[in-house]
Amino acid sequence: xxxxxxxxxGDILLVSIQVDMSDQxxxxxxxxxxxxxxxxxxxxxIIDITxxxxxxxFVGRMLSTIAxxxxxxxxxxxxxxxRPAVAITLVELGLSLxxxxxxxxxxxxxxxxxxxxxxxxxxxDGDDEDAETTATP
Amino acid sequence: xxxxxxxxxxxxxxxxxxxxxxxxxxxxxxxxxxxxxxxQAELGRxxxxxxxxxxxxxxxxxxxxxxEHGGELRAVxxxxxxxxxxxxxxxxxxxxxxxxVKDALLELMEENKADDTLRDFVAFSALIDQxxxxxxxxxxxxxxxxxxxxxxxxxxxxxxVVKLWEGVVAVPLVGxxxxxxxxxxxxxxxxxxxxxxxxxxxxxxxxxxxxDTQVAQHILKTVVAARLMGADCIISGIRPQIAQTIVALxxxxxxxxxxxxLADALRHVLRLTGVETTARRPxxxx
Numbered sequence: 001x002x003x004x005x006x007x008x009x010g011d012i013l014l015v016s017i018q019v020d021m022s023d024q025x026x027x028x029x030x031x032x033x034x035x036x037x038x039x040x041x042x043x044x045x046i047i048d049i050t051x052x053x054x055x056x057x058f059v060g061r062m063l064s065t066i067a068x069x070x071x072x073x074x075x076x077x078x079x080x081x082x083r084p085a086v087a088i089t090l091v092e093l094g095l096s097l098x099x100x101x102x103x104x105x106x107x108x109x110x111x112x113x114x115x116x117x118x119x120x121x122x123x124x125d126g127d128d129e130d131a132e133t134t135a136t137p
Numbered sequence: 138x139x140x141x142x143x144x145x146x147x148x149x150x151x152x153x154x155x156x157x158x159x160x161x162x163x164x165x166x167x168x169x170x171x172x173x174x175x176x177q178a179e180l181g182r183x184x185x186x187x188x189x190x191x192x193x194x195x196x197x198x199x200x201x202x203x204x205e206h207g208g209e210l211r212a213v214x215x216x217x218x219x220x221x222x223x224x225x226x227x228x229x230x231x232x233x234x235x236x237x238v239k240d241a242l243l244e245l246m247e248e249n250k251a252d253d254t255l256r257d258f259v260a261f262s263a264l265i266d267q268x269x270x271x272x273x274x275x276x277x278x279x280x281x282x283x284x285x286x287x288x289x290x291x292x293x294x295x296x297x298v299v300k301l302w303e304g305v306v307a308v309p310l311v312g313x314x315x316x317x318x319x320x321x322x323x324x325x326x327x328x329x330x331x332x333x334x335x336x337x338x339x340x341x342x343x344x345x346x347x348x349d350t351q352v353a354q355h356i357l358k359t360v361v362a363a364r365l366m367g368a369d370c371i372i373s374g375i376r377p378q379i380a381q382t383i384v385a386l387x388x389x390x391x392x393x394x395x396x397x398x399l400a401d402a403l404r405h406v407l408r409l410t411g412v413e414t415t416a417r418r419p420x421x422x423x
Binding site: 088 | 361362364368
């Protein structure tokens with residue numbers, strides 16, 4: 001059985017799906033990802049689906065599940081690199097991948113995760129962060 | 138009434154014996170119908186070519202235009218009608234170029250009357266009718282090809298995706314949006330988003346004459362697809378009447394940003410991306 005590699009980049013876990021997803025691969029990925037989020041304490045998950053030609057309802061549900069699992073573990077999920085043909089097919093099928101954030105490419109995805117984290121910090125303790133940033137230099 | 142091989146030979150003989158007189162009379166009749174829109178020399182060349190291939194076909198014992206012997210004759214006819222179609226002549230004018238030979242033939246045959254003249258003429262006439270129909274079909278095929286080409290060119294012309302700003306692309310839609318065009322627009326826009334890595338797209342519908350539920354559906358689909366890919370869409374260029382139609386039809390754009398003009402949409406995007414736009418104070422000449 002093929003396994004999808006999970007790479008850690010700074011505070012983000014990068015999952016690049018290069019193989020056709022089977023039920024087993026998907027379940028394995030969910031388990032692996034949950035473990036890695038807990039083990040590394042990362043707060044962002046980026047799923048790169050550039051290589052996927054076909055996204056059906058099964059893969060769509062898998063993405064939703066992964067997003068929900070990450071949310072519970074306090075990590076933000078961003079799906080990046082969806083192809084135009086895939087997006088059109090999903091719209092025609094009426095699957096809108098609710099609750100999943102998307103970005104055009106990995107770079108934008110990382111920016112999005114960083115921006116979301118910054119917003120969260122602002123919302124929680126805006127004053128403290130100001131103090132921190134002024135103290136750093 | 139089908140033509141026999143014998144009659145076919147007789148037609149070839151008749152045509153070749155009176156070549157000059159026949160082609161002259163033929164050219165005259167065609168020229169009268171075209172009213173000088175084709176040069177006499179060009180017309181004469183076409184008629185002679187047609188005449189020659191009819192003789193060849195007759196000598197080979199042509200009985201039906203669809204026969205294997207009719208290949209060359211069919212090619213000549215197809216070329217004639219293709220040219221006429223491209224030059225802008227009507228279908229009847231093209232067909233008359235073929236039918237005109239009947240008059241010339243009838244004159245000839247009346248002079249040399251024999252027992253089976255009438256029978257022969259009816260048979261020849263049937264063949265010429267077939268030729269006329271064939272030109273008509275070729276003509277229509279050429280015209281259809283032209284129309285298909287033009288439709289394709291129009292499709293390519295009418296959906297440009299332009300870059301407005303770093304990370305902002307716009308699609309100015311012009312003309313009625315049907316399913317085929319909406320599909321092309323959608324694909325091209327999404328591909329451009331990927332190619333340029335732009336997270337914002339503006340769909341400008343200033344040039345769309347009417348927005349009905351179907352057009353709105355197409356636009357909404359494009360916006361949702363762009364969102365799935367991680368880009369935001371703004372719809373701009375909604376004219377007052379169109380706004381009224383949209384409300385009257387009960388179309389919901391949901392949380393999709395709509396702006397009255399392209400300028401407003403661009404300003405909105407720039408604000409989202411954090412670009413400040415301020416008017417520079419005009420420099421005073423002292």
